[in-house]
Amino acid sequence: MKRAKLLLLQVLVAVVVIVIWHLISATTLFGDPKTMRFFFSTPIDVGGRIVQWVIGGTVWYHLGITLLEAALAFVIGSVGGILIGFWFARRPMVNAVFDPYVKAANALPRVVLAPIFALWLGLGIWSKVALGVTLVFFIVFFNVYQGVKEVSPSVLANARMLGMNERQLLRHVYLPSALSWMFSSLHTSVGFAMVGAVVGEYLGSSAGLGYLIQQAEGVFDVTGVFAGMFVLTACVLVIDWLVTKVENRLLVWRPQPAMASN
Amino acid sequence: MAQAAVISQQPGSGPDAQSAAVALEGVKITFDLPDGGTYQAVDATDLAVRGDEFVAIVGPTGCGKSTLLNAAAGLLKPASGTVAIFGEPLSGLNRQAGYLFQQDSLMPWKTALENVAIGLEVAGVSGKEARDRAREWLGKVGLGAFGDRYPHMLSGGQRKRVGLAQVLIRDPKIIFMDEPFGPLDAQTRLIMGDLLLGLWSADRKAVMFVTHDLEEAISLADRVVIMSAGPSARIIGDYPIAIPRPRDISEIKLDPRFLAAHREIWHALKEEVLKGYRQSNGGA
Ligand SMILES: Nc1ncnc2c1ncn2[C@@H]1O[C@H](COP(=O)(O)OP(=O)(O)OP(=O)(O)O)[C@@H](O)[C@H]1O
Ligand SMILES: [Mg+2]
Numbered sequence: 001m002k003r004a005k006l007l008l009l010q011v012l013v014a015v016v017v018i019v020i021w022h023l024i025s026a027t028t029l030f031g032d033p034k035t036m037r038f039f040f041s042t043p044i045d046v047g048g049r050i051v052q053w054v055i056g057g058t059v060w061y062h063l064g065i066t067l068l069e070a071a072l073a074f075v076i077g078s079v080g081g082i083l084i085g086f087w088f089a090r091r092p093m094v095n096a097v098f099d100p101y102v103k104a105a106n107a108l109p110r111v112v113l114a115p116i117f118a119l120w121l122g123l124g125i126w127s128k129v130a131l132g133v134t135l136v137f138f139i140v141f142f143n144v145y146q147g148v149k150e151v152s153p154s155v156l157a158n159a160r161m162l163g164m165n166e167r168q169l170l171r172h173v174y175l176p177s178a179l180s181w182m183f184s185s186l187h188t189s190v191g192f193a194m195v196g197a198v199v200g201e202y203l204g205s206s207a208g209l210g211y212l213i214q215q216a217e218g219v220f221d222v223t224g225v226f227a228g229m230f231v232l233t234a235c236v237l238v239i240d241w242l243v244t245k246v247e248n249r250l251l252v253w254r255p256q257p258a259m260a261s262n
Numbered sequence: 263m264a265q266a267a268v269i270s271q272q273p274g275s276g277p278d279a280q281s282a283a284v285a286l287e288g289v290k291i292t293f294d295l296p297d298g299g300t301y302q303a304v305d306a307t308d309l310a311v312r313g314d315e316f317v318a319i320v321g322p323t324g325c326g327k328s329t330l331l332n333a334a335a336g337l338l339k340p341a342s343g344t345v346a347i348f349g350e351p352l353s354g355l356n357r358q359a360g361y362l363f364q365q366d367s368l369m370p371w372k373t374a375l376e377n378v379a380i381g382l383e384v385a386g387v388s389g390k391e392a393r394d395r396a397r398e399w400l401g402k403v404g405l406g407a408f409g410d411r412y413p414h415m416l417s418g419g420q421r422k423r424v425g426l427a428q429v430l431i432r433d434p435k436i437i438f439m440d441e442p443f444g445p446l447d448a449q450t451r452l453i454m455g456d457l458l459l460g461l462w463s464a465d466r467k468a469v470m471f472v473t474h475d476l477e478e479a480i481s482l483a484d485r486v487v488i489m490s491a492g493p494s495a496r497i498i499g500d501y502p503i504a505i506p507r508p509r510d511i512s513e514i515k516l517d518p519r520f521l522a523a524h525r526e527i528w529h530a531l532k533e534e535v536l537k538g539y540r541q542s543n544g545g546a
Contacts, residue, residue, distance in 0.1 A: 235384065
């Protein structure tokens, strides 16, 4: 009941926006539709373009490339973040020495790295993966570090008294705690993996959704730009939904559903 | 009434350090405070517990009962004095002991069953056997149907009972319990006390049992030890409880020996409770 109503309202918002968009670009209500169309395209054109892409198959290829880059960035960034996060949390000395450099590296706007990665790794997928990794890594790293540090002292003492050695503590106490922090930032890290891929493509590539959008922009094909953005958005929404499913599965032991932000 | 013959105050009574399961000698414990100073929680404490003895520790809140258990468990290093376990000086963690903590200390990411089984699993028992025995233990503490719950889905008292099963399943030679029945209602307390005594009588271990509840201490223990209010808390009374076992702890409160012991110990304790209250309010 309530959910149906909510869904109805949510759809209504989209309908209203599309109708206004249509009125602006196809009627004289807000000025000359020709100019408006140049800036905003029209919903019908954009929809048509998406259908054309989907049927023609172009979009699948580009989407596949983008998803591959994002997936690689996510996996590599997460594994790196977990390993280094653990290492830093368990070795205060290492952490103390590297702390300013970690902060400095994280403060750097990642976009400026894109041309450097392109230079080092070429215009293929790996320069995009590298960009995504620099984004994902820090989120996972900070969360894992925190997760290891924030283990409740009484849970830790109890685990020790139950006879756990260092390795068992790692497996039964530190790792679950660290992973729970990591999972609660899953939305952010997965989102950043996508951002890394698309921005990388946008700044120089020959395939992917970012490339598609960039190509359209290059010839002032606003319809193409909007169509690319919609495909990207839909794809990110689906991924986000999947992440929520995974998160609920992995964090059943949590008192309340994990907060999606960090 | 032959009160004096039944109980007599004998500070330091109990076994000598050599034969004891746990022997604290001259144990002093200090904490560093954030402002750079130190706080002396426990001062020069001697306490020895025999391998088959049930000792209850009672004292005003904040006096250092948990601190004393932590020292005996090897979680805290005394500033001076020695801790010996079965005659051996303790260095590092006390591997012979099980410890039921005052705070929640179940692993929140494991179910009740997994929490109970883990102590066996890390000792090398196969997963299936560990789970079977854990199920048995959950049954013993009255939580047979709660094995699949995560700790946050259990009440405070249920969590304590899972903790009890978690500790006892490993069959430790020494058992530390820090207010294990604190969050339970009076009836469940009796049932759990009865359960504990039943398990303990079948296979006697050294028990150090911290409680706020003097009646509980007298009903369960062979000896009741009283601590003074902190700072620099000490043991100020050591009372053997000569009520024969097996005891029926729901009826025990009517026993004249219980009443006599209660009167005597409460008299000593009352002073300390009031003193502790004034001190932690910043008075003298
Ligand atoms: N880490 C610490 N740093 C400083 N002071 C501490 C620390 N831990 C405990 N204390 C102090 O030591 C004293 C004894 O603490 P403890 O936890 O042993 O009390 P307790 O007798 O178990 O009290 P309760 O019955 O309320 O559990 C208290 O005054 C407490 O404030
Ligand atoms: Mg305490």
